[in-house]
Amino acid sequence: MRTLRIGLVVAAVVVAGCGLAPNNDDRTPQNDATVSSDVVTKSLQDVERFWKATYPKVAGGQAFQTIKGGFHPYTERTPPPDCGGQPFEYQPNAFYCPDGDFIAWDAQQLIPQLQDNFGPLLVGVVMAHEYGHAVQARLGGTDQPTVVLEQQADCFAGAWLADVQAGRSTAFKKPTAGQVDNTVAGILMLRDQPGTPALAEGAHGNAFDRVRALQEGVEQGAGKCAGYREGNLQVTEVPFSTREEAATGGDLPYDDAITLLAKDAQDYWARTFPTLPGGGNWQQLQVEAFENGAPPDCEKPDESAEGAAFYCPAGDFVAFDNSDLGPKLYQRIGDFAVGMLLGDLFARAAQDRRGASTSDKAGQLAVDCLAGSWTNDLLTRDNQDNQGIRLSPGDLDEAVSALIAFGRAEDNKGPSAFDRIAAYRKGALEGLGVCV
Numbered sequence: 095m096r097t098l099r100i101g102l103v104v105a106a107v108v109v110a111g112c113g114l115a116p117n118n119d120d121r122t123p124q125n126d127a128t129v130s131s132d133v134v135t136k137s138l139q140d141v142e143r144f145w146k147a148t149y150p151k152v153a154g155g156q157a158f159q160t161i162k163g164g165f166h167p168y169t170e171r172t173p174p175p176d177c178g179g180q181p182f183e184y185q186p187n188a189f190y191c192p193d194g195d196f197i198a199w200d201a202q203q204l205i206p207q208l209q210d211n212f213g214p215l216l217v218g219v220v221m222a223h224e225y226g227h228a229v230q231a232r233l234g235g236t237d238q239p240t241v242v243l244e245q246q247a248d249c250f251a252g253a254w255l256a257d258v259q260a261g262r263s264t265a266f267k268k269p270t271a272g273q274v275d276n277t278v279a280g281i282l283m284l285r286d287q288p289g290t291p292a293l294a295e296g297a298h299g300n301a302f303d304r305v306r307a308l309q310e311g312v313e314q315g316a317g318k319c320a321g322y323r324e325g326n327l328q329v330t331e332v333p334f335s336t337r338e339e340a341a342t343g344g345d346l347p348y349d350d351a352i353t354l355l356a357k358d359a360q361d362y363w364a365r366t367f368p369t370l371p372g373g374g375n376w377q378q379l380q381v382e383a384f385e386n387g388a389p390p391d392c393e394k395p396d397e398s399a400e401g402a403a404f405y406c407p408a409g410d411f412v413a414f415d416n417s418d419l420g421p422k423l424y425q426r427i428g429d430f431a432v433g434m435l436l437g438d439l440f441a442r443a444a445q446d447r448r449g450a451s452t453s454d455k456a457g458q459l460a461v462d463c464l465a466g467s468w469t470n471d472l473l474t475r476d477n478q479d480n481q482g483i484r485l486s487p488g489d490l491d492e493a494v495s496a497l498i499a500f501g502r503a504e505d506n507k508g509p510s511a512f513d514r515i516a517a518y519r520k521g522a523l524e525g526l527g528v529c530v
Contacts, residue, residue, distance in 0.1 A: 130209050130217065131201050131205070133205075133218070134167070134205060138165050139264070140218070140258075140263050141221060141222045141225045142161075144222075144262075145158050145225065145229060148316050152316050152317055152320040153233060161197060163194040163195040166196055166199075167199055168198055169202040174191075177194055177198075185200065186204035190225070190228050192228075192231045192236075197221070205220075213273055213277065215258075215276070216280035218266060219251050219254075219308070225254075226248075227243070229250055238323060241329060246322040248304050248307035249311035249318065251308060252311020252319075253312070255274075255312055256312045256313070259312070271508075274510055274512065275498065275510055278511040278512060281304060300330060301494055302519065303329055305494060309516060345428050348420070348421065351432050352436075355432060358472070359436050363376045363440055363443075366471075367447070369526070371448065371530055372450065373444075373447075376447075377447075379440060381413075382411055383414060384413055390406070390411070392406035398439065398442065399419055399500045400501050402415040402419040403415065404439075405442035405443050407446050412439035423496060429489075430489035430493055431493070431499070433489070437466075438461060438465050441461045442461055459517040460517075462497070462517035464521060464529050466517070466519065467521040469522040471525075472485050494518070
């Protein structure tokens with residue numbers, strides 16, 4: 095029997111607006127590792143506190159047995175303990191070893207970089223995920239596909255995060271909305287490469303599904319997570335359908351992406367706008383791409399992406415920065431990040447044209463849901479004639495990455511990344527009818 099290491103896989107993804115290089119300061123790598131390992135240890139102790147109180151509720155009253163094999167940082171030169179006889183090969187990873195009942199993590203690269211780039215709360219969530227695997231071993235529910243186990247661990251991590259948000263943590267103060275958004279941005283890195291089949295050995299899930307699992311834990315608690323099974327877990331991860339698609343990552347050339355996605359959004363709203371309350375015949379929406387930070391004149395624009403894109407109610411057109419924002423979204427995330435930008439702008443126009451607000455929290459979430467409804471159309475339409483465009487593996491991840499890139503919550507004002515991604519996901523999975 096092969097001993098299983100259950101851990102994280104880090105995808106090389108850059109989120110616009112969030113650099114991945116470590117902060118430039120005078121700390122040495124050794125000091126970084128020491129500081130980060132201290133955060134890890136405190137996080138794991140807090141997660142244990144959480145499970146001592148929570149486990150009996152999901153295990154029929156049984157008391158929780160804490161990890162017996164300890165917590166172990168490792169580096170290239172100092173390997174972790176033996177895990178079932180598997181040879182050690184250094185990787186920037188974190189894992190739970192059921193054979194030795196211990197948690198190990200890379201203190202050289204992974205944890206210091208995650209903390210530098212996304213903050214200590216993400217480190218806590220990563221450790222809560224690994225401890226979630228220890229909980230699975232104690233519950234005896236490890237006979238599921240890896241993708242189910244990984245998302246269940248994400249969900250367990252979300253249940254712990256809700257406890258932190260409630261102010262019960264011994265390791266973290268109540269996080270701000272901005273800190274939670276930074277954590278979600280970091281989670282976008284911890285996902286499978288696009289095109290990984292959901293049932294492949296070692297599959298963890300795409301970011302679209304992993305953020306959903308984390309959010310279910312936050313909102314519904316560990317009891318929801320404990321019920322995860324292959325038959326009741328919605329998984330959107332799919333493989334590439336052709337070699338050509340795999341070779342390109344499914345991305346259209348930038349100019350083609352702008353042209354084809356804008357036309358498709360235009361056609362979608364022409365078909366669906368008459369069905370909305372307050373809708374009617376859809377008038378062609380003008381799309382203006384401006385250069386060098388010189389947008390067209392507009393009185394009181396309805397802004398997105400921190401002002402680099404907007405819908406102009408007075409002129410009834412949308413505009414975006416084609417020299418900076420558009421190319422960066424495409425280069426750093428992918429073609430459907432551009433699609434998410436256009437989807438957001440068209441949704442703002444739809445809201446305004448039907449006399450609904452986009453400026454308050456409910457209005458913004460409606461915009462995100464409406465943008466998701468176009469994604470749903472792309473996902474579910476019949477493309478057997480091979481005409482038009484369709485989504486490829488990774489596009490849903492690109493969409494949620496773009497939502498993070500458009501701007502994060504500050505000072506607990508406005509909807510959080512969790513709120514916005516949930517609204518988008520609802521529209522993407524259930525369609526236009528759930529958005530109004």
